[in-house]
Amino acid sequence: MDTSPPRQATSYDVATLAGVSQSTVSRCFRDGASLSPDKRERIEAAAQALGYAPNKIARSLITQRSNIIGVLVGEATVHAYPDLLLKLGAEIQAAGRRMLVFTLSGPDTAAAALPDILAYHVDGLIAGFAPPGQMLDVCAQRRIPIVLYNNISDDGWSCSVGCDDTAALAALVAHLHANGSRRLDVIAGPGSGAVSRSRLQALREAAATYDLPIARTVHAAYSYEAGRIATRALAPLADTLVCANDAIALGAIDACRYDLGLSIPLDIAIAGYDNIPEGAWPPYSLTTLAQPLEMLTRTAVRMIVEQLEGAGASGEHRLMPASLVVRGSTRLG
């Protein structure tokens, strides 16, 4: 009968059962260690019998590597990219690490959580929103790689991945102009936030290139509700409405259609940014800019891993191309 204790078996238990030393067991579960085939077999059998797996927590103590990557997300991040955590998790696992999630609701709580984040000795961090400067300082001092996702900071230590908003919005504006847009209203993201500012700036430049005047610019949270309310407040509208993200744009479409009695795209053209699945649904058919999400998450993880392995450089910023997805919401013809 099974009288094994409920506790997890240790390398010592396996060693005893297999008749070898602890170090030998250890070698069996590390890569690049030499071990005679027969001992390996005996150890594996013993481990199997005991349900043994090396305690990675204990291992991390000595290797100074937890193999844990911390991911910092806020509510807004998750709503804009619903399966960001899923994709990041998969990517991190593929890199042989695990994802420890810290859910935060702003830079202030981020600062408060900092000691706790450090206390878990994560190997690296991926931040889904702009972290407070203090956090970046600490990371730099402790040499903890940190990648800002869709954000940027010039502190010299943090890396970033994001989209080439300039090129993306230039393509969008070119399309709008070709389709007959002559005057834009803009619902930008929250005033704070680098993405928001970057997108707005890029849009302004693109509009200037085509001599497309921007009538009004308002700021709103990255949500359907905020978009709907902002649109109502903006009425009467110009012939085209550019939104900082798709959630806002969907709210804008419903505001136009159900609150203002406008027809899309006959009365007004509307565009978003992110290419969320809902935008493809027939009632919306939203023209938008698709971020290469897979590539962004993969790159973010890779940048961390490269630094951990001594290959990558800190302070590196990578931009990926977004692609224009033209759908019915801007097709006047």
Place this chain on the structure above:
Amino acid sequence: MDTSPPRQATSYDVATLAGVSQSTVSRCFRDGASLSPDKRERIEAAAQALGYAPNKIARSLITQRSNIIGVLVGEATVHAYPDLLLKLGAEIQAAGRRMLVFTLSGPDTAAAALPDILAYHVDGLIAGFAPPGQMLDVCAQRRIPIVLYNNISDDGWSCSVGCDDTAALAALVAHLHANGSRRLDVIAGPGSGAVSRSRLQALREAAATYDLPIARTVHAAYSYEAGRIATRALAPLADTLVCANDAIALGAIDACRYDLGLSIPLDIAIAGYDNIPEGAWPPYSLTTLAQPLEMLTRTAVRMIVEQLEGAGASGEHRLMPASLVVRGSTRLG
């Protein structure tokens, strides 16, 4: 100038700087230890200066508590409940723990990930999908509390939280019947899966109560696309279509409207389950059953914590009431 090493300061460093022993530093950062006020002050000052926080990883080695709760999610889980991870994370943090996420894509990968999950010595697990029996066995043997989210197993060890599908679907069917439904088509979830079966069973019972015949039942993945395709395949439809979740229902609505030329709810009434935000958008106005998501996540975390603290019992199953949200998609008047 700051010549401190990039590595994290240790209790030894703090002890040296404060002129006390390591044990004293340790006591300073634990609760319920007695310490003279002046030493506490000196230690806190030293810790502050060094940016010290106790290494929780090391602590967990000796306390046998990692304060980490593992969360197992699959793609389907996340799509059905986009901010489940967010809510769980917040709840877990509120309980003083951290969330380690394992993203899996099915029972088989779950089995493969098992040693790795164990290797991190999580204090408890929350599973967003039906875990393989082997995993439940191991948890039971190791006394690792595990809570199944919207799932159930009678292995005697695992706990579960979920919705009272019987009551919920009875309420829905009562509403449908009162609104003139006379015959139902059903798009159930994937054939496997306890939720799927439980909801279908509950629906059948409720329908029987009202002498409402169920014309046809098909199975589909929990997604918009699957719902849309299933609906097209189902045509011609009965007067009412009940879907296993909202994503399917939204796909069904668009299939009816854009592929089959039906008007909702004049030609057909459609209902979902989950109350995702998109269902409230004007083009859909979906009647659905709202799960008390906050309560579910809070309960899940609480059940884990209670067991960790020796209070809760294993093998406990809790059902929360879902509430009927009536919107336009079933309002014939």
Place this chain on the structure above:
DNA sequence: CTGTTAGCGCCTTCAA
């Protein structure tokens, strides 16, 4: 290739 020894950072006896 293998075993021995020491120590990662912390907490927990035990004595003082």
Place this chain on the structure above:
DNA sequence: TTGAAGGCGCTAACAG
């Protein structure tokens, strides 16, 4: 209230 000593499970450095 405090310090010294030992050990959590593992890996690294060294002998053999």
